[in-house]
Amino acid sequence: MPAVRITLIGAGTIGLSFAALHLGTLEEAELVIYDTRPDIERYIHETLPGYFGGSSSGKDTVSSFISSGRLRIISQLDDAVRNSHIVQEQGPENVPFKQKLWPEIEKHAPPECLFWSSTSGIPASVQSVDMRSPSRLLVVHPYNPPHLMPLIEIVPSPITEARLVEETVEFWKKLGRQPVVLKKEVTGFVANRLAFALLREAVHLVNEGVVSAQELDEVVESSMGPRWAVTGPFKSYHMGGGAGGMGGLLKNIGGTIQACWDDAGMLKMGDGWEKTILQQTTEAYGDVKRDDLEKRDEMTKQVLSAKSRVRARDGSER
Amino acid sequence: MPAVRITLIGAGTIGLSFAALHLGTLEEAELVIYDTRPDIERYIHETLPGYFGGSSSGKDTVSSFISSGRLRIISQLDDAVRNSHIVQEQGPENVPFKQKLWPEIEKHAPPECLFWSSTSGIPASVQSVDMRSPSRLLVVHPYNPPHLMPLIEIVPSPITEARLVEETVEFWKKLGRQPVVLKKEVTGFVANRLAFALLREAVHLVNEGVVSAQELDEVVESSMGPRWAVTGPFKSYHMGGGAGGMGGLLKNIGGTIQACWDDAGMLKMGDGWEKTILQQTTEAYGDVKRDDLEKRDEMTKQVLSAKSRVRARDGSER
Numbered sequence: 001m002p003a004v005r006i007t008l009i010g011a012g013t014i015g016l017s018f019a020a021l022h023l024g025t026l027e028e029a030e031l032v033i034y035d036t037r038p039d040i041e042r043y044i045h046e047t048l049p050g051y052f053g054g055s056s057s058g059k060d061t062v063s064s065f066i067s068s069g070r071l072r073i074i075s076q077l078d079d080a081v082r083n084s085h086i087v088q089e090q091g092p093e094n095v096p097f098k099q100k101l102w103p104e105i106e107k108h109a110p111p112e113c114l115f116w117s118s119t120s121g122i123p124a125s126v127q128s129v130d131m132r133s134p135s136r137l138l139v140v141h142p143y144n145p146p147h148l149m150p151l152i153e154i155v156p157s158p159i160t161e162a163r164l165v166e167e168t169v170e171f172w173k174k175l176g177r178q179p180v181v182l183k184k185e186v187t188g189f190v191a192n193r194l195a196f197a198l199l200r201e202a203v204h205l206v207n208e209g210v211v212s213a214q215e216l217d218e219v220v221e222s223s224m225g226p227r228w229a230v231t232g233p234f235k236s237y238h239m240g241g242g243a244g245g246m247g248g249l250l251k252n253i254g255g256t257i258q259a260c261w262d263d264a265g266m267l268k269m270g271d272g273w274e275k276t277i278l279q280q281t282t283e284a285y286g287d288v289k290r291d292d293l294e295k296r297d298e299m300t301k302q303v304l305s306a307k308s309r310v311r312a313r314d315g316s317e318r
Numbered sequence: 319m320p321a322v323r324i325t326l327i328g329a330g331t332i333g334l335s336f337a338a339l340h341l342g343t344l345e346e347a348e349l350v351i352y353d354t355r356p357d358i359e360r361y362i363h364e365t366l367p368g369y370f371g372g373s374s375s376g377k378d379t380v381s382s383f384i385s386s387g388r389l390r391i392i393s394q395l396d397d398a399v400r401n402s403h404i405v406q407e408q409g410p411e412n413v414p415f416k417q418k419l420w421p422e423i424e425k426h427a428p429p430e431c432l433f434w435s436s437t438s439g440i441p442a443s444v445q446s447v448d449m450r451s452p453s454r455l456l457v458v459h460p461y462n463p464p465h466l467m468p469l470i471e472i473v474p475s476p477i478t479e480a481r482l483v484e485e486t487v488e489f490w491k492k493l494g495r496q497p498v499v500l501k502k503e504v505t506g507f508v509a510n511r512l513a514f515a516l517l518r519e520a521v522h523l524v525n526e527g528v529v530s531a532q533e534l535d536e537v538v539e540s541s542m543g544p545r546w547a548v549t550g551p552f553k554s555y556h557m558g559g560g561a562g563g564m565g566g567l568l569k570n571i572g573g574t575i576q577a578c579w580d581d582a583g584m585l586k587m588g589d590g591w592e593k594t595i596l597q598q599t600t601e602a603y604g605d606v607k608r609d610d611l612e613k614r615d616e617m618t619k620q621v622l623s624a625k626s627r628v629r630a631r632d633g634s635e636r
Contacts, residue, residue: 149540149544151540178539182529184528186581188577188581190528191538193519193523193582194519194542196578197515197518197519198551202512202552205512209501209502210500210502210504211498211508214553216550217549217552219471219550221496221548222469223461224513225545225548227618230543230614232534234599234602235535235602237517239611240462245600245605247596250592250596258586260506261586264514264515269575278563281555282565288559295628300545302625302627302628303548303625306617306624307544307620311617314613
């Protein structure tokens with residue numbers, strides 16, 4: 001298989017997580033990391049091994065990527081993108097930065113190179129205004145951390161070429177990811193909008209003293225978390241509606257749903273709930289340590305692989 | 319260990335799921351099922367085995383529960399509750415029905431018997447108005463199906479005796495469940511309010527044509543579902559906020575959160591979105607078959623046991 005040459009722009013948490021994903025999953029990937037921080041070499045040697053088992057074995061893996069030429073660190077933008085098939089950007093979330101960056105990349109990258117931004121909020125149509133071919137850019141928004149979480153939201157601008165969207169979808173499918181293409185550039189995209197809608201009601205219930213922040217987390221971890229890991233909300237309600245499916249469900253509990261919506265908290269940022277929430281989360285969870293994140297990630301991996309195992313078994317049974 | 323004698327009032331889906339949980343988990347449980355449907359015996363012989371592996375082995379298990387006296391089916395209320403430690407009600411969601419039922423149960427049950435309603439919406443303070451001792455009643459609301467899902471929302475009325483709440487919590491902990499006590503009798507309790515808040519935004523995004531119902535499910539199944547199965551929303555955001563925790567997160571993305579809240583859909587029941595949603599869910603998932611539910615349940619079991627395994631291992635490592 002020919003090498004896929006990917007250039008990552010920006011080596012923050014998301015950049016390194018993508019680096020780990022690409023190097024760990026695509027045997028034929030050659031990766032360039034572009035970042036202007038002066039200590040970039042040392043930083044990558046210190047941080048990237050953590051994604052490959054940490055300590056000595058992780059360090060050996062990263063060293064072998066570098067010595068074999070599969071991973072290169074380049075601090076000149078033109079050199080970094082010159083031979084790329086894919087440029088994936090995760091720089092600062094700042095409109096002028098991104099608007100200036102893309103024309104520069106466009107100048108030096110091959111004409112068939114895919115241009116992806118990992119932004120969580122600045123649409124391709126805004127980022128691309130100064131590009132010669134703004135139809136080349138699209139958003140490829142991960143769910144953190146991308147080396148673990150399957151979702152990839154693909155958000156083309158209204159003028160992004162359909163062919164490029166298809167190529168992008170194919171790439172992520174090959175990596176075993178779950179790409180979902182959005183048909184509109186909505187504020188916050190889909191995953192965050194959904195999560196923030198639930199967060200708003202969560203904040204309200206804690207602020208009203210119905211449950212503590214930790215108890216609310218326990219509710220979610222023991223009910224809709226595992227449920228929605230398996231079947232999303234529509235499928236869940238459709239399956240829970242008995243013979244009538246979603247229609248039966250709306251008929252049976254539509255009144256209750258509306259009553260909950262009518263009673264929902266519509267708090268805004270700065271309404272004074274922040275103090276309660278910060279106090280309760282800090283009391284419950286303290287300072288987050290590396291070990292806490294590793295435990296979370298290990299459990300997430302096990303949950304995801306339990307899903308894959310059942311899915312593979314079901315597939316083979318059919 | 320002395321037998322725990324539990325009477326289930328109502329043998330619908332939730333009643334049978336609880337029956338399976340109690341009989342399958344508590345070796346010392348003696349169960350009475352009370353239901354007035356005329357074909358109750360046949361119905362239980364046909365339906366309950368499905369919770370114990372189905373076909374012949376499930377039938378054998380249920381028959382052995384009956385022949386050993388661990389499971390009795392009684393259609394006289396006074397007989398059904400006379401020797402109970404716990405009466406757990408899952409009858410019709412109908413205020414007059416429940417208000418009439420409890421004084422009747424109270425008349426015949428032992429004075430120390432716990433009274434639990436599995437209602438998803440009628441508070442104990444409303445159900446108990448005609449009881450001699452309304453302070454005996456509390457809501458014990460499961461997340462469906464209760465033989466699988468860990469959450470138990472415990473919702474006392476303002477006058478429910480604290481001692482009874484504690485006994486109830488202990489019982490569910492012993493069963494390996496996750497009881498969470500609500501401090502107020504809010505509309506819809508906590509889990510459904512949270513799920514409905516997300517559902518509202520999900521309906522909006524599908525109604526606006528941003529993604530299809532099935533794509534929305536794919537988003538949730540590959541992102542916040544598995545995430546929240548492991549760490550609830552507050553813990554997730556606290557852990558995702560870097561060194562600043564939840565406070566750092568609100569500072570960094572508070573503006574984006576507010577922008578999503580401002581742009582959120584505030585649809586109501588009957589606003590005309592139902593047709594789109596029903597059409598898309600039916601097209602995507604069709605008629606729900608027993609096999610679909612079994613696959614969902616099997617995957618849910620595997621996800622939950624992956625969590626338990628990691629938790630047990632972490633515990634032993636400490």
